[in-house]
Amino acid sequence: MSDFALTEFQARVEKARTAMQARQLDALLFCTEAEVRYFSGFRTLFWQSPTRPWFLIVPRKGEPIAVIPRIGADLMGKTWIGDIRTWSSPHPTDDGVSLLVEALKGYSRVGLPMGDEASLRMPPRDFMALRASIGVEFVDCTPLVKSVRMIKSEAEIAILRKICAIASAAFARGPDIFHAGQPLDEAFRSFKIALLREGADDVPYLVGAAGQGGYGDVISPPSSEPLRENDVLMLDTGATLSGYFCDFDRNFAIGGAEDVAKAAYEKLWNATEAGLAAARAGIRCRDIFHAMHDVVGGGSSDIGRYGHGLGIQLTEWPSICAWDETILKSGMAITLEPSLTMANGKMMVHEENILITEDAPVLLSERAAPELPVI
């Protein structure tokens, strides 16, 4: 009942330990879904309940310790974690804090993600109580976690390949699924069903839009407006398999398309071509951004970046943007996601998922057609 072999988790922890050594950290403390799952293998949708906090401690020496609500003991017991400490949660006065104090005893410098993209998934009141009751210095370990998680193992890549293939197969059925007169929310619902039928475990993320000559924004839930002839329909999905996300979109023209939409699509497709040509180990994220931006030219959108890392969260580090100096390494999975705003004020986005290698990147998503598909 684990998504990975024991060796996968040992390798993850070993990488973290090496980095802890370099940063003189005694342990790492995690309270967020992605990090707890990454190091323990504990996977459940139950994190959507905000009621209970969950903790994992990864010491530099010694075995990891899970400090979790008793409701999770059985599932955590199926992972490789041996030291599982539980309490009856929710608790009116001590929701795991005293167990944490006990587990962190003896450490002086403990890493906690506090930087880019981090959040604190426990009551801030309890974190302050924790900090006040132990002599531990909490140090931001965001760069450490980033450096470990960004490089995907073969086992992770195998899952990413599968979920991207599932979404590609669902998108390939687009011409059968989408049609003029179909309410947008029905199009979304049908596409979610297609993703599940192709083998996705879940579809936690599906956004999109439709409009004449382009669309207005790219993070909205669907309206019930029917698709019209000449609409451009865009669907962007983060479907999951074994807890790993694909994240790419496809554009379809319903019946036909305005020239401005065709031209925008072509420009974005060419931008991803430039991204594909540039993306390989040793290149900086900002260089890929510029390679795509040179093709997009003016009219850059407000999305803030042209892609990002891919993995156990819908978006991960790094960012494909003008200021991200991250040097790509073999084994990184990223999205190429150029976008633009057209003269008509509408926007368009195109996205592919790729794996970085020493040579040309490997496409995880099936490459989109070079011309806006009319269905």
Added chain:
Amino acid sequence: MSDFALTEFQARVEKARTAMQARQLDALLFCTEAEVRYFSGFRTLFWQSPTRPWFLIVPRKGEPIAVIPRIGADLMGKTWIGDIRTWSSPHPTDDGVSLLVEALKGYSRVGLPMGDEASLRMPPRDFMALRASIGVEFVDCTPLVKSVRMIKSEAEIAILRKICAIASAAFARGPDIFHAGQPLDEAFRSFKIALLREGADDVPYLVGAAGQGGYGDVISPPSSEPLRENDVLMLDTGATLSGYFCDFDRNFAIGGAEDVAKAAYEKLWNATEAGLAAARAGIRCRDIFHAMHDVVGGGSSDIGRYGHGLGIQLTEWPSICAWDETILKSGMAITLEPSLTMANGKMMVHEENILITEDAPVLLSERAAPELPVI
């Protein structure tokens, strides 16, 4: 493009302002999905990307202020919020912090959820920088938010009724969907499709289990083990409509059931009967807990409670447990979720969704059969 009329949001803010007055707070600061959506109407699945922080300020005097990444400007522009301040995010050095400092200028006491069930969805580093650069005292406003959000409006109740009816209709199709020999993950996938077909927008949460005479835990993703004759199959779903959750489960016996499973089911059904008889305005949560616990008797499970609030999160305040003193009020939506561990070490859970009134509660889920349904 809003889930509610303007008056709904005005009423929510007005309630919050009255409570702010009583607590001498100048404003509330929110960075979490549920609170930002509750007061603004801003609904998007994009929160699943951890990259960008989002903020909403609800002042005691003056209009709410959204401080958000530019990618969300268009969607926020469709809500009732007029003062929308954006920046290009992700940003390497200032991800909204200086805009927040500017927006909070002049306030001395600002409420921020820091207590039960709260989390800080922004880099803790940035929160510390914010706190250091303004003379604002941040005060825990969890009780305030709790008191406002716990009472559902007629408009919210209408959505909860619909999503519970959708899930009830999907569960009613159980006998056609589930069968011996079916891998559990296929049963899950088919049930998600059934929920979507019945009209759910999304199925963010589906957990469950199957086993002879009961099951092991209740938060696991499904294995690919086939269902066997005499298995008890339990599915617990949080499906959504317009961003509101149902949250209830159903148990099915595949082909037949062991007596121990039938007896456990009957006991839990009787426990929910006791809960239904007890639940009404003026009663404390702990009283409902005890009414159900008296029926369950020994063998209480490790779940920590027998139900919880229902709304825009999978679980909300209050908790139906021995220590929750919350007095129920008309308009609260809660779940009754007794569980038990059997002599064979297996467990069973049963859950209904109800609306609290001055009289008998209104069932939102279609009442489960009094005897374990054999399919």
